[in-house]
Amino acid sequence: MSMPNVVPQQRFERENYLNQEYGIWSWLLTTDHKRIALLYLVSITFFFFIGGFFALLIRLELLTPAGDLVQADTYNKLFTMHGMVMIFFFLIPSIPAVLGNFLVPMMIGAKDLAFPRINLLSWYLYIIGGTIMLHCMMTGGVDTGWTFYVPFSSNYTNTKFVEAGIAIFIAGFSSILTGLNFVVTIHRMRAPGMTWSRLPLFIWAHYATSIIQLLGTPVIAITIVLVACERALHLGIFDPRLGGDPLLFQHLFWFYSHPAVYIMILPSMGVVTEIIPCFSRKRIFGYSFVALSSIAIAVFGFLVWAHHMFVAGMSVYAGLVFSFLSYAVAVPSAIKVFNWTATLYKGSIRYDAPMLYAFGFLGLFTIGGLTGLFLAALGINVHVTDTYFVVAHFHYIMVGGAVMGYLGGIHFWWPKISGKLYPEGWARLAALIVFLGFNLTFFPQFILGYMGMPRRYWDYSHMPEFQVLNVLSTAGATILGVGYLLPMVYLLWSMRYGKPASDNPWNAAGLEWKTASPPPTLNFEEQPVVTWEAYNYAELDAPPRMQEVPVG
Amino acid sequence: MLNNFPLWPEQASTMAHRVDALYIFLLIVAGLMALLVCTLIIYFAARYRRRPGIRAEQIEGSNALEITWSVIPFLVFMVIFAWGAVVYFKERTPPADATEVYVVAKQWMWKVEHAEGQREINELHVPVGRDVKLIMTSQDVIHSFFIPAFRIKQDVLPGRYTVEWFHATKPGTYHLFCAEYCGTQHSGMVGSIVVLEPAQYEAWINGGPNGPLSATGEKIFAELGCSTCHRSDVQGRGPNLEGVFGKPVQLEDGRTVTADENYLRECILDPGSKRVKGFQPIMPTFQGLVNEEQVNALVAYIKSISTLKSAPSSRTTARAASASDANEQAATHTNRSQVQQ
Numbered sequence: 001m002s003m004p005n006v007v008p009q010q011r012f013e014r015e016n017y018l019n020q021e022y023g024i025w026s027w028l029l030t031t032d033h034k035r036i037a038l039l040y041l042v043s044i045t046f047f048f049f050i051g052g053f054f055a056l057l058i059r060l061e062l063l064t065p066a067g068d069l070v071q072a073d074t075y076n077k078l079f080t081m082h083g084m085v086m087i088f089f090f091l092i093p094s095i096p097a098v099l100g101n102f103l104v105p106m107m108i109g110a111k112d113l114a115f116p117r118i119n120l121l122s123w124y125l126y127i128i129g130g131t132i133m134l135h136c137m138m139t140g141g142v143d144t145g146w147t148f149y150v151p152f153s154s155n156y157t158n159t160k161f162v163e164a165g166i167a168i169f170i171a172g173f174s175s176i177l178t179g180l181n182f183v184v185t186i187h188r189m190r191a192p193g194m195t196w197s198r199l200p201l202f203i204w205a206h207y208a209t210s211i212i213q214l215l216g217t218p219v220i221a222i223t224i225v226l227v228a229c230e231r232a233l234h235l236g237i238f239d240p241r242l243g244g245d246p247l248l249f250q251h252l253f254w255f256y257s258h259p260a261v262y263i264m265i266l267p268s269m270g271v272v273t274e275i276i277p278c279f280s281r282k283r284i285f286g287y288s289f290v291a292l293s294s295i296a297i298a299v300f301g302f303l304v305w306a307h308h309m310f311v312a313g314m315s316v317y318a319g320l321v322f323s324f325l326s327y328a329v330a331v332p333s334a335i336k337v338f339n340w341t342a343t344l345y346k347g348s349i350r351y352d353a354p355m356l357y358a359f360g361f362l363g364l365f366t367i368g369g370l371t372g373l374f375l376a377a378l379g380i381n382v383h384v385t386d387t388y389f390v391v392a393h394f395h396y397i398m399v400g401g402a403v404m405g406y407l408g409g410i411h412f413w414w415p416k417i418s419g420k421l422y423p424e425g426w427a428r429l430a431a432l433i434v435f436l437g438f439n440l441t442f443f444p445q446f447i448l449g450y451m452g453m454p455r456r457y458w459d460y461s462h463m464p465e466f467q468v469l470n471v472l473s474t475a476g477a478t479i480l481g482v483g484y485l486l487p488m489v490y491l492l493w494s495m496r497y498g499k500p501a502s503d504n505p506w507n508a509a510g511l512e513w514k515t516a517s518p519p520p521t522l523n524f525e526e527q528p529v530v531t532w533e534a535y536n537y538a539e540l541d542a543p544p545r546m547q548e549v550p551v552g
Numbered sequence: 553m554l555n556n557f558p559l560w561p562e563q564a565s566t567m568a569h570r571v572d573a574l575y576i577f578l579l580i581v582a583g584l585m586a587l588l589v590c591t592l593i594i595y596f597a598a599r600y601r602r603r604p605g606i607r608a609e610q611i612e613g614s615n616a617l618e619i620t621w622s623v624i625p626f627l628v629f630m631v632i633f634a635w636g637a638v639v640y641f642k643e644r645t646p647p648a649d650a651t652e653v654y655v656v657a658k659q660w661m662w663k664v665e666h667a668e669g670q671r672e673i674n675e676l677h678v679p680v681g682r683d684v685k686l687i688m689t690s691q692d693v694i695h696s697f698f699i700p701a702f703r704i705k706q707d708v709l710p711g712r713y714t715v716e717w718f719h720a721t722k723p724g725t726y727h728l729f730c731a732e733y734c735g736t737q738h739s740g741m742v743g744s745i746v747v748l749e750p751a752q753y754e755a756w757i758n759g760g761p762n763g764p765l766s767a768t769g770e771k772i773f774a775e776l777g778c779s780t781c782h783r784s785d786v787q788g789r790g791p792n793l794e795g796v797f798g799k800p801v802q803l804e805d806g807r808t809v810t811a812d813e814n815y816l817r818e819c820i821l822d823p824g825s826k827r828v829k830g831f832q833p834i835m836p837t838f839q840g841l842v843n844e845e846q847v848n849a850l851v852a853y854i855k856s857i858s859t860l861k862s863a864p865s866s867r868t869t870a871r872a873a874s875a876s877d878a879n880e881q882a883a884t885h886t887n888r889s890q891v892q893q
Contacts, residue, residue, distance in 0.1 A: 143736075282610060331626050377574060379638070381636070383704070455733075
């Protein structure tokens with residue numbers, strides 16, 4: 001397949017956000033949302049590979065039942081830091097801080113975010129948090145699990161829990177400020193004619209995400225402060241010996257950490273909602289249902305936290321309520337899947353790499369969502385909670401869903417971001433490898449979980465019957481690792497050697513495609529005025545303008 | 553390696569059948585939904601692949617379809633929800649006449665005390681075909697008592713009792729796991745559930761040197777001087793505890809609570825918090841003076857004087873208690889030496 005619309009070289013000489021200024025300070029002191037997006041891209045990629053390295057060591061340890069590769073304490077630190085790094089320093093900032101930062105102003109026709117300096121501040125907060133986290137990891141690490149349940153974290157662990165807490169606390173403010181910036185920008189800075197019903201659904205998804213970031217993240221900050229107070233000052237908040245209640249901690253923790261799952265998955269849904277119409281050449285099926293389902297997920301997402309606590313010692317009736325609400329939040333997710341599927345109907349579908357990632361997202365998210373139905377069923381939850389079933393389920397959502405969407409988005413907008421085309425063949429190969437490797441890694445874990453293998457086990461020599469499935473999982477992880485390394489290599493390669501991209505190589509709808517690739521610093525040469533609906537592929541492909549690139 | 557490769561956990565309790573039935577139902581429902589979505593995607597992707605000269609047909613949406621694919625999944629979800637809730641209520645409601653076993657968790661072992669006085673570590677012997685109720689607490693962090701073959705799991709918390717129950721259906725030895733991450737040797741906090749035929753179980757439970765747990769409790773009750781205030785003959789300075797267990801208690805602050813295991817435990821460790829109406833706040837706290845096993849024994853004793861069928865035995869148990877302490881120290885020692893390896 002040929003890449004469409006390769007443009008002559010001299011167009012690239014035009015001034016854009018990448019070549020306007022050079023030098024380290026032009027990056028570190030920039031307030032351009034696009035440059036900040038690239039700062040985030042580099043930093044979260046760094047943390048992704050650190051977290052991935054920990055995952056690889058975890059999988060290698062579990063290759064054999066005996067705890068023979070690392071010590072028990074080391075293993076406990078590995079899964080703790082894998083979780084903390086991946087969640088707080090990769091997944092939560094991934095799509096919002098990179099693609100969101102880059103695209104939210106462009107998609108609504110604005111010059112920048114509402115608060116460009118706060119945007120830079122949020123990157124610095126992220127870097128400060130990340131540096132503290134790195135310091136914590138290099139000087140001993142922490143072994144509480146990313147959930148840092150009390151009283152283990154407050155009174156029993158000897159590892160650097162407070163330092164990790166401070167890192168997450170600071171990174172949390174980065175997330176709050178990004179959310180704040182997006183909410184204000186989306187409300188106040190839309191181009192003339194860009195009504196709420198004309199917004200790309202990527203924007204709706206980010207709007208919903210930002211609300212969660214704004215309302216949820218302060219709660220984790222409060223929780224960390226409370227645990228630190230208990231640990232340092234012996235205030236009785238969670239410790240029963242001091243009159244506290246350990247279940248209170250779990251309620252507070254999950255009040256943020258369940259909605260945090262939606263911070264990770266909603267933006268990914270937004271990306272997929274851009275990719276599918278473009279490569280089907282169709283408007284999205286049921287625009288308002290997809291838009292409102294994002295808001296419904298954000299709202300209901302705040303009401304299901306205690307489904308993590310069905311065996312924690314909570315009342316039976318609380319369990320009943322939270323199980324019911326968990327099924328309620330499943331409905332808007334189902335609506336989205338059906339609408340994406342229906343969008344394909346009678347389309348004109350091409351299988352470029354972003355679309356392959358979107359297909360991968362659909363399959364993996366569907367499996368992740370359906371296994372959520374198992375976990376929300378109270379009777380089954382008792383058996384499978386805290387086993388590998390849960391591990392498999394949330395990786396299907398957060399890696400199968402969120403990361404597939406992230407990679408799809410990176411490929412889709414790469415021509416816009418870098419001004420270069422990535423090598424399509426390699427990209428398709430990588431998408432295929434990621435999909436296969438992912439399933440081989442995590443599908444066996446569903447079976448392991450129902451068999452009863454608990455999570456966070458360093459040594460399973462008492463149950464050698466679990467080894468075959470663990471070996472399959474480790475084999476899958478190595479394949480998955482290759483799949484993740486490939487895009488890093490060829491995307492970097494394309495920055496230097498890739499063919500220059502045209503303004504709109506996919507012939508996609510959306511304001512971001514109506515400006516240059518890469519865009520000028522202020523995004524648009526002149527203020528865009530919107531007179532069309534989102535996903536107007538009928539007009540884009542209309543016969544008079546028909547310049548359809550031959551396929552084959 | 554390959555000749556030991558099961559794909560389904562053993563079913564060894566009544567609950568296992570209930571959970572598996574729901575699980576199979578869900579596998580079918582989820583399987584059909586996944587099949588539907590994947591078939592549609594693959595079919596559409598192939599049928600509507602891009603071909604020269606054929607343009608996409610724009611479709612705005614369909615409210616009828618949206619309502620269909622919201623309402624039908626919701627109704628299916630409600631069936632799953634209701635079924636799951638029914639199973640959960642069974643799981644969380646121990647039968648009234650279940651055999652009671654006390655479990656104390658600590659980093660990183662399970663200590664088990666039977667009402668008959670037998671004590672075990674990282675093992676639990678139970679009879680087949682009888683309801684068994686575990687009354688559990690933790691000495692340190694949160695643990696979770698998980699028996700996959702029975703499909704049950706319950707977190708074990710410091711500072712309170714949590715309860716789980718089962719009805720084993722098949723003799724054999726099954727895994728016991730700690731399912732809540734609890735520190736260095738979390739994965740070493742494993743053990744066995746040994747399900748015995750009733751006759752074997754009787755022999756086992758009566759074979760030990762220990763007297764009943766309630767008798768241990770009676771002895772501690774006397775040693776700590778509880779009986780000076782909590783008298784059964786005349787009204788003492790504290791409430792008479794005979795017949796109290798399981799009954800509603802009127803509190804000084806006007807509330808009424810049921811005198812269950814957690815209430816008794818709280819009264820021993822934090823007497824001021826839920827004081828009985830008509831009594832002065834004179835009882836000292838026993839926090840730190842009694843360990844978890846002694847609290848369990850006291851609770852077992854107070855329960856025993858509340859039920860008509862089991863009169864407290866007067867067999868002395870000092871020997872038993874000291875024997876099992878030595879037992880625990882030995883086990884702790886083994887555990888530590890494993891860690892050092």
